[in-house]
Amino acid sequence: MLLRTDTEIGQTLLLRDLIAALVRVEVQTFRLRQQERRMLSVLSAQEINDAAQTGKISMGGEEAQASGEVDEDEAVQVALQGFVDGIYLVFLDGQPLRALDAPVQLHLDSFLLFIRLVALVGG
Numbered sequence: 655m656l657l658r659t660d661t662e663i664g665q666t667l668l669l670r671d672l673i674a675a676l677v678r679v680e681v682q683t684f685r686l687r688q689q690e691r692r693m694l695s696v697l698s699a700q701e702i703n704d705a706a707q708t709g710k711i712s713m714g715g716e717e718a719q720a721s722g723e724v725d726e727d728e729a730v731q732v733a734l735q736g737f738v739d740g741i742y743l744v745f746l747d748g749q750p751l752r753a754l755d756a757p758v759q760l761h762l763d764s765f766l767l768f769i770r771l772v773a774l775v776g777g
Contacts, residue, residue: 664761669744670754672766673737674730681726742770 697711705711736742737754744751745767746758760766 666757666759669751669756669758672758677730677733681724681729
């Protein structure tokens with residue numbers, strides 16, 4: 655994913671600002687996919703036959719069926735709260751970032767990793 659923000663490479667920002675920027679990019683990408691799926695598309699006979707074999711013929715996938723608009727600010731707040739609640743971890747160049755106010759300095763070769771944690775049943 656290419657992240658374009660007002661932040662220059664090498665400039666320090668807070669983790670909360672990085673997460674917010676990433677969420678906003680994802681929301682915009684989601685909206686673009688929604689618009690593309692609303693456009694009329696025609697399935698070929700082969701695509702219909704292939705889909706029929708799976709038991710479902712769909713014109714646009716699950717996202718096209720979703721109703722309502724995504725609130726960008728709410729999505730940012732949910733993502734920030736998810737980090738605070740320990741729903742996911744963030745690593746930058748192999749080092750964990752433990753606080754939303756942690757300083758982050760991205761470089762052209764930086765590696766950013768988000769790991770979503772899943773609770774195990776019975777544990």
